[in-house]
Amino acid sequence: MTQMSAQTKIRVQEADFDISAEVAALRADxxxxxxxxxxxxxxxxxNEGSAIETMELEHYPGMTEKSLEAIAEQARERWRGSDVLIVxxxxxxxxxxxxxxxxTTAMHRAEAFESCAFVMDYLKTQAPFWKKEKTEAxxxxxxxxxxxDAALSRWSKT
Structure with missing residues (x-):
């Protein structure tokens, strides 16, 4: 696990995760x-009219975590006091x-929703992950x- 600070937690892993346990740990104390x-x-x-049998996600270890850390830090700079978890x-x-x-955590719901959407929009466009789908074809x-890309563009206006 890579940890930048007490408020930013980043993990890239093969194993599944438990949402409830992850959120409880994020907001603890x-x-x-x-x-x-x-x-x-x-x-x-x-996806795109084809049945998906499996999807394989690839990444560059080290590079990916640094990219995710940078995205989380951008969110924390925009929404001061927020915590960010990415698994x-x-x-x-x-x-x-x-x-x-x-x-993401915040003092109020609007900031929590906004920071979560911000992180996801940046993840979808800026994080170095590659997806390969296996279909019947x-x-x-x-x-x-x-x-x-359109979703990401809204953040450059604020």
Whole structure:
């Protein structure tokens, strides 16, 4: 586990995670937490009209963690006092498997929601992960989506 500070926790791992335990650990011993926002991404069974048998996530160890740390720190700079947790899985996953957990804390709900959305938008576009799907027609790499770039662009305006 990479830990930048008491308020930023980053992990890239093959093993699944327990959302409840992760959130409890994030907010433990912090009486200033008034809100926790969470996002859990899962493997869908269908993408671009094809049934997904498995999805494999690849990354560059070291580089990936540094990228995630930078994203979390940007969120903490924008929303002072917020805590950030990112747990991202790699390896071979099946439909319904959890891929990613982003949890953020803040004193109030608006800041928690905003910081969580910010982290996810940056993760989808800036983090060095590569997805390969196995379908009935064979394997294919998943390209970035324009919708993800559009979601990211909203943060440059604020």
């Amino acid at each position: 912090n009486p200033k937490v008034g809100a926790v926002a969470c996002f859990v991404g899962t493997v869908r069974d269908l 991202h899985r790699v390896g071979k996953l099946k439909p319904l498997d959890q891929i990613v957990l982003v949890a 064979g394997e294919r790499w998943v390209d970035a989506r324009e919708a993800d």
